Amino acid sequence: MRRLDSIRQIYYRGLLRSCNYTCSYCPFGRKSPSGPTSRDEQAWRRFVAAMAAWRSPVRLFLIPYGEALVHAYYREGIAQLSTLPHVRGVGCQTNLSYPAQAWLEELRQSGAEVGKIHLWASFHPEMTSVRRFVDQLHRLHEAGLQVCAGAVGKPDHLALLQELRDSLSPDIYLFVNAMQGLKRGYTAEETLAFSSIDNLFAYDVQNAAADWEHCMGRSESCFVDGWGNVRACPRSRTVLGNLYGGLSLEEVPCTNRRCDCYIAFSNLIRHPLRQVMGGGMLWRTPEKMPVSAVFFDVDGTLTGADGRVLDSYAEALRWLSRRVPLYLATSLTEDLARRRLGHSLFVLFRGGIFADGASLRGEGWSECLPLLPLSLPQPLDRMVKVTAHQDALGHPYKYSLLPDSREEIAPLLEWLGTQPYRVSRNRRLITLIHPQAGKKEGFLRFCARLGLPTGRVLAVGNEISDADMLACTPFSCAVLTADEALKQRVRYVLNPDRLAAFFHFSK
Numbered sequence: 088m089r090r091l092d093s094i095r096q097i098y099y100r101g102l103l104r105s106c107n108y109t110c111s112y113c114p115f116g117r118k119s120p121s122g123p124t125s126r127d128e129q130a131w132r133r134f135v136a137a138m139a140a141w142r143s144p145v146r147l148f149l150i151p152y153g154e155a156l157v158h159a160y161y162r163e164g165i166a167q168l169s170t171l172p173h174v175r176g177v178g179c180q181t182n183l184s185y186p187a188q189a190w191l192e193e194l195r196q197s198g199a200e201v202g203k204i205h206l207w208a209s210f211h212p213e214m215t216s217v218r219r220f221v222d223q224l225h226r227l228h229e230a231g232l233q234v235c236a237g238a239v240g241k242p243d244h245l246a247l248l249q250e251l252r253d254s255l256s257p258d259i260y261l262f263v264n265a266m267q268g269l270k271r272g273y274t275a276e277e278t279l280a281f282s283s284i285d286n287l288f289a290y291d292v293q294n295a296a297a298d299w300e301h302c303m304g305r306s307e308s309c310f311v312d313g314w315g316n317v318r319a320c321p322r323s324r325t326v327l328g329n330l331y332g333g334l335s336l337e338e339v340p341c342t343n344r345r346c347d348c349y350i351a352f353s354n355l356i357r358h359p360l361r362q363v364m365g366g367g368m369l370w371r372t373p374e375k376m377p378v379s380a381v382f383f384d385v386d387g388t389l390t391g392a393d394g395r396v397l398d399s400y401a402e403a404l405r406w407l408s409r410r411v412p413l414y415l416a417t418s419l420t421e422d423l424a425r426r427r428l429g430h431s432l433f434v435l436f437r438g439g440i441f442a443d444g445a446s447l448r449g450e451g452w453s454e455c456l457p458l459l460p461l462s463l464p465q466p467l468d469r470m471v472k473v474t475a476h477q478d479a480l481g482h483p484y485k486y487s488l489l490p491d492s493r494e495e496i497a498p499l500l501e502w503l504g505t506q507p508y509r510v511s512r513n514r515r516l517i518t519l520i521h522p523q524a525g526k527k528e529g530f531l532r533f534c535a536r537l538g539l540p541t542g543r544v545l546a547v548g549n550e551i552s553d554a555d556m557l558a559c560t561p562f563s564c565a566v567l568t569a570d571e572a573l574k575q576r577v578r579y580v581l582n583p584d585r586l587a588a589f590f591h592f593s594k
């Protein structure tokens with residue numbers, strides 16, 4: 088037996104079986120008999136009373152069959168629950184049809200604590216327009232409610248969901264649910280397209296194997312229905328006890344083989360999404376961690392395979408630069424980084440770490456790790472083109488060596504092995520920097536010089552060589568196209584144009 092009072096989060100689904108929308112694929116639309124809601128109201132009020140009497144911190148999430156917020160008793164109950172100190176948050180799935188302005192006025196009059204209300208707002212293209220949905224959500228978001236938006240990943244709706252993503256404020260997370268009724272797998276192109284809208288889409292496609300040993304269900308989390316029956320999660324069929332019938336829960340294992348949707352697998356304590364969503368995991372509203380500087384690698388992170396910056400990334404950089412200082416952390420020299428990004432994007436950055444940490448530049452200052460003069464032995468001196476990259480004072484901090492042919496590479500590398508340089512090679516191009524230079528070392532020197540606490544820095548890269556630098560901050564991030572080995576080592580896998588939904592940026 089387990090004690091019910093160890094529970095810290097509760098999903099609730101009452102007796103409601105009706106909706107004001109009539110989505111063609113849903114049994115709860117107006118076409119189905121809606122029936123009276125008085126029994127549902129009674130059940131909800133009983134639940135609210137039980138939560139008011141709950142003795143420990145708890146987070147609540149309403150997941151109705153149908154639309155709850157069109158009923159005054161649900162809105163009143165949510166407002167009441169939000170005012171209770173031990174209720175750390177109360178969320179609801181909704182189609183967002185109830186007029187936002189009217190609800191905000193009700194919340195104001197009832198003294199609700201709106202920052203504790205979370206909305207999982209589902210977009211139903213058959214029933215509403217992108218414009219109306221976005222307008223409703225923005226009003227609630229701007230009023231301080233915690234919101235996310237979601238839609239089903241129907242391939243036919245790809246353009247519409249892209250329009251929805253483009254219309255939503257970038258700091259609102261839009262998730263795409265894998266389509267249950269799709270009688271085929273997604274094509275690679277569809278997966279790519281939906282993943283660019285929702286960088287976490289792959290988790291929803293995969294779902295997760297049921298893992299009862301590492302499931303929060305029955306110990307910290309449970310699902311309660313309109314009769315008070317308690318289950319480990321909304322997807323489990325096994326009844327463990329009753330909320331109104333005692334304080335103990337049976338220790339009966341869940342028999343499901345898969346945690347087959349977000350609401351299930353979000354209960355798995357080892358799921359990688361827990362690190363991404365933080366305290367908003369329950370409601371799918373990412374907990375936005377505070378970040379006061381962002382570092383971006385360039386090649387492969389901000390630029391694609393064609394060497395260009397996507398329009399959506401450029402837009403995101405402009406949005407971010409108005410909120411938080413941006414810096415580069417790249418193996419390129421500053422000149423080359425400027426050329427890669429183009430002047431209009433380059434000036435959004437206040438400096439950075441260049442040439443793999445051999446050269447640092449901030450606002451009004453620069454420093455480098457100068458190299459000893461390079462003097463190639465004969466006959467290599469005639470067969471290798473050498474370019475010296477210098478700082479403003481003429482100190483060389485990087486040499487680029489380009490042998491005339493592949494035959495010179497081996498003897499050149501052999502000779503360089505005896506010299507005081509850090510050597511790296513990309514095909515025929517060989518670069519030399521100071522032996523103590525490195526992205527990680529440069530990053531730490533840079534942060535120390537600016538007084539930036541690394542605990543509030545977000546760093547984004549794409550190659551495994553970025554891993555040591557990224558490990559210096561709790562907010563390590565790889566782009567979706569990054570080396571798989573890097574993705575395994577970072578906390579976030581997000582593209583530059585989706586960062587805004589997961590962090591709180593402030594200078």
Ligand code: SF4
Pocket residue numbers: 106107108109110113114115116117152153154182211
């Ligand atoms: S809004 Fe949701 S509950 Fe209502 S009919 Fe559509 S899918 Fe069903």
Ligand code: SF4
Pocket residue numbers: 297298299302303304319320321322323341342343345346347350351352354355
């Ligand atoms: S289906 Fe639910 S109860 Fe079963 S393991 Fe998954 S999350 Fe836990």
